[in-house]
Amino acid sequence: MKVGAKIASGKTKNIYELDDPSLVLIEFRDDVTALDGRKRDFIAGKGAINAAITAKLMEVLNTSQTPTHFVKLEPPSAIIAKRLRMLPLEVVCRNIAAGHLVKRLPFKEGDLLDPPIVEFYLKDDERGDPMVNKRHMAALGLATPSEAEYMEEATLKANEVLKRFLASRELTLIDFKLEFGKLPDGSLIIGDELDPDCMRIRDSSTGRILDKDLYRRGSPLEEVLKAYLECKRRIVEGG
Numbered sequence: 001m002k003v004g005a006k007i008a009s010g011k012t013k014n015i016y017e018l019d020d021p022s023l024v025l026i027e028f029r030d031d032v033t034a035l036d037g038r039k040r041d042f043i044a045g046k047g048a049i050n051a052a053i054t055a056k057l058m059e060v061l062n063t064s065q066t067p068t069h070f071v072k073l074e075p076p077s078a079i080i081a082k083r084l085r086m087l088p089l090e091v092v093c094r095n096i097a098a099g100h101l102v103k104r105l106p107f108k109e110g111d112l113l114d115p116p117i118v119e120f121y122l123k124d125d126e127r128g129d130p131m132v133n134k135r136h137m138a139a140l141g142l143a144t145p146s147e148a149e150y151m152e153e154a155t156l157k158a159n160e161v162l163k164r165f166l167a168s169r170e171l172t173l174i175d176f177k178l179e180f181g182k183l184p185d186g187s188l189i190i191g192d193e194l195d196p197d198c199m200r201i202r203d204s205s206t207g208r209i210l211d212k213d214l215y216r217r218g219s220p221l222e223e224v225l226k227a228y229l230e231c232k233r234r235i236v237e238g239g
C-alpha cells in the first residue's frame with residue numbers, strides 16, 4: 001500500500017495517509033517521554049517493540065468482541081489501522097493501586113482494586129491532563145453520557161480480556177490507558193496503542209517491572225530496553 005502525507009505527529013508516533021482513505025499507517029518511533037513530554041530520550045528498537053506488542057494485544061481484543069482500530073502489523077515498526085476521529089481523552093483502568101492514584105488519594109501502592117477503577121482524563125499536556133467526569137465531558141462536547149458509559153464498559157471488558165491473556169504469560173496487569181475514536185458511522189472503538197508505554201505490567205512471580213515506570217524512575221535506558229524486550233518475548237512470542 002502506498003504511504004501518503006503525514007497526518008499527525010505525536011510524542012512517540014507519526015500517522016500517515018494510505019491510498020485507502022479508510023486506513024492510516026501508524027509508525028512507532030524510538031522516542032520515550034514522561035512528565036507530559038518534559039523528559040525525553042531515544043531507545044533504539046523501542047518503536048518496533050511497541051508496534052509488535054500493540055499488534056498482538058489489539059489482535060487479542062479484536063478476537064474477543066472488543067473492537068479496536070488495528071488491522072495489520074507493518075514490520076518493522078508500524079501498524080495499519082482504521083482511520084478514526086480521536087476523542088481527546090485518556091481512559092485509565094486500574095486493578096492495583098500505583099502511580100497517580102497513590103499520590104492523589106489515600107490508597108497504598110499495591111492495594112487490590114476489585115472492582116477495577118475507571119477514570120477519564122482530558123488529553124491536554126499544558127493543563128497536565130486533568131481528570132474529568134461524565135458531566136465535564138458532556139459540557140465540553142467531548143462525549144455524550146451514553147458514549148462515556150460505552151467507553152467505561154468497553155474499557156472494563158478490555159481489562160478482563162487483557163488481564164486473562166497477560167496472566168497466561170505470567171504477567172500482571174496493574175493498570176493501563178486506552179484512547180477511543182469514532183469511525184465514519186459514529187461508532188466508538190479503541191484506537192492508539194497498547195504497549196509498555198501506556199500499561200503497568202509486572203512479572204507475576206517476582207514483581208519485576210516490565211514497563212515505562214523504569215524510565216519514569218530514572219533507570220538506565222539499557223535496562224528499560226531489556227524490560228521492553230522481555231515484555232515482547234512473553235506477549236508476542238509466548239515465551
Ligand code: TMP
Nearest residue numbers: 098099100101175176177197198199200
Ligand atoms: P497514572 O498512575 O500515571 O495515572 O497512570 C495510569 C496508567 O495510564 C499507567 O499505566 C500509565 C498510563 N498513562 C499513559 O499512558 N499516559 C498518560 O499520560 C498517563 C497519565 C498515564
Ligand code: ASP
Nearest residue numbers: 011033034035036037038
Ligand atoms: N505523562 C505520561 C507519563 O509520564 C505520558 C507522557 O508524558 O509521555 O507517562
